[in-house]
Amino acid sequence: MSHDHHDADCETMTPSRRAVLGAAGALFAWSFVPKMAYATPGARDPRFVVVILRGAMDGLSAVPPLGDPDYRGLREGIALQKDGPDAALPLDGFFYLHPAMPNLARLYRANQATVVHAVATGYRQRSHFDGQDVLESGQDGPGMTRDGWLNRLLAGLPAGEGISRKGALGVGIVPPLVVRGNAPVVGWAPPVLPRAGDDLVMRLMDLYGQRDPVLAKAFAAGASIEKIINREGMAGQRARGGPDNAEGMRMIAEGAAKLVNADDGPRVAALAFEGWDTHANEGGATGVLAGRLRGLDSALEAFEAGLKDRWKDTVVMVVTEFGRTARVNGTVGTDHGTGTVAFLVGGAVRGGRIIADWPGLKPENLHERRDLKPTTDLRAVTKGVLTDLFGVSGPVLAEKVFPGTAGLAPIKGLVA
């Protein structure tokens, strides 16, 4: 059920079986490359932001395949339209973008956004929480939640490398698992209360240093970013909404962009937006999901604006734990599914493309006759981005960052 919606360039991106096998051979050779190969290619000082959408975003509504003859029949009550007042935004004539995402459409047209469709992690059950754990831990299955793949990426970069030394930004009181681990993590969240004074911080740091190494480490990481927060004028700000609210999403993105943009700030960041679990009354061009997508779109605009000159070296990767059922359920929503979409957005993205080995939406083409069948492994996408952006070697990716993925080739050419 492949079809010709993507251009010739995209065709080579599809990880066909042959391409995967070929690249596996190449990986073997890479393991002999000396450590020098870690060095960031060229003069690029990259920025990488992972945005996790918790609750399983409906990829078939975010990027509806309006050219698929079976789409409309599956989506009674929530289907998007090619025409009319709330028309979906055209991408390649087959896929469209949800009308709540005009900024993403603009970035796509400017070749700064790529859509990966029919994508999933290796997880094939339907628990949000296990699904998120697999997405973020980068492990083969659930239950291995000691650290996240973004943290292991930093740990896998050579010591002294600027990127790893500056640590990763984990946004939120409870930072996403993807960023947790041994490598340094700095924290930030839009503050609700006035901040305590510096002297108190120093005294407490001293006490933790003597009595409690775990608290000492976390506390020191939190304090280290205060300097940038003060310089960027973020200290007096107060939260305007939560991570499931359009205003809150934008504020989180604005703050994260400032911190990641700073020369002395972290180069990588992870944050999460919530509220994507649209079991009932999901809505079409307007409604619950549309509101969340509008927030995400606004956040992407805030990243572009906040990263300024660094935008050209930036990849923002938007991912979710799995997709939703292809068919609308009994309550005009969708239940937990499998395949969905991921977005790569930023000046460093070789964009304006849709990467999809489209499986089709006929019952026999659905995963378990129920969900969009995943034809691209999200880890191949992530590995591709990390290879191009940070020059991480194949073995490090296959053994440390995404253990057990030696047979899964990074998708090449994702980054310009």
Add this chain to the structure above:
Amino acid sequence: MGGDPRLTLQAVHRFGLGLRPGDLQKIGADVRDLFRAEVDRKVMAPLSGLPFASINEAAPALREFAERERMAREARGATRTAAITANSMGGTMGGGMAQTAPTSTPPQQPPPAVPPGTGQAAARPQAAEPPLPQRVYREEARARFHAMLEPLGGYTERLVAFWGNHFAVSVNKGNPVRTFAGLLEREAIRPHVYGRFADMLLAVETHPAMIVFLDNHQSLGPNSRAGNRRGRGLNENLAREILELHTLGVAGGYSQADVTALARLITGWTLVAPNAADGIPGTFRFNPNMHEPGSHQVLGKTYADAGNGFTVAGPANAEPGFERGRAALTDIARHPATAQHIARKLTRHFVADDPPASMVARLAKVFRDSDGNLQAVSRAVLDSPEAWSAPSAKMRTPQEFLLAAARALGRKPDVGQILQPLNAMGQPMWQPGGPNGFPDTVAAWASPEGLKTRLDVAAAIARQTAAGIDPQDLISNVFGAAASNETRQAVLRAESRYQAVAIALMSPEFQRR
């Protein structure tokens, strides 16, 4: 007071709510007796100042509120035709109670807690009175928090909080859950905290707060009378979370087919419709017209069609369609995987992130052997040697911390002083990120930003209370002889009372349990 001061302090933090001035003198030689007595006597703190005695009053009040909102909206719509599109969501929110969610109050909005002196009051024009769901939410939260200031020990309250998080709902879902979240805890959890797990399970899954939170009022049997008529159907949200979160656990050995079958068995578990004559609108009812006919198999056991002579012991007027769903829940509650899942979560909560296998096995056995008797299980937690030998490696959650701080300083916070700090620290009342509740591990709470905001809260509390506090007394009151030299010195060498109080509240001894 007697016994080992460190053991006493650890026990009070691990199983209780924290020490108030004078509490140490009231605790006997063996601190274990304090908590054992709570279980044996089923001690329960009374709640006062509650907005509604039960769901039977709250549900009609919410309905009247929603009706007034609807009429006000229509009045506005008549004068401002252009505003209709913005409100169209309200009309598509589906049947039953979800229609009562007014679009004028976005459900995503965090609770606007407004303590004095923070500047938020100026930013938001204050209505004469907050809307009913927000008012009820605030009064329920205040009553719950204030009740937890009363007990000397507080193990019962810790268990209530544990089960409340196990059966989590989020007020973000909208006005019905915002109005009913406190009631869910009071009506479905508290009465069964020392009762049978199966009874608590049934009470929770039939409570309007949970029914609405996980969409079951909208789930229709595809072949039911209503399903045939309306062309709508199944929503498996509640069934999945029952199996994954509430009972068996995600590794408990169920399949997608079990989820779907259980979803079918609990179709018709819904709420009395707004204008129905057969009950109090908004309260739970079983609606046979929505119930999926046919036999359904869950975990290998067949629950035969209600119309085919299926009989289960139940009230004389029981609906057979409901009784088979109840029978399925009872069976799932008794499943060994449920015992294991509950035992593991209890051990992780009270003892260690990586729960000792011996203790998990013991609790699971007690659970199985007692048919889910939670008094026996709660007693077994206290009687486990692991619970008394493990180091204090857990960290108080933000709610536990805020409560312990209020108790330590003899302070009765107002509702803004409760809700806003909890919001800031990432544990807003009855508002977790999802149905899996708030995290229960040190890694989650001892985050850089988490500690920073915790310090902000400690500093704010210290500013409000320090004037009347003697740091030396504070140390004696909340740590007794168990304070480390380092903490003692850091508190006593602080440059001000304010600093001394903040450091005491943030010290490892106070944060750990």
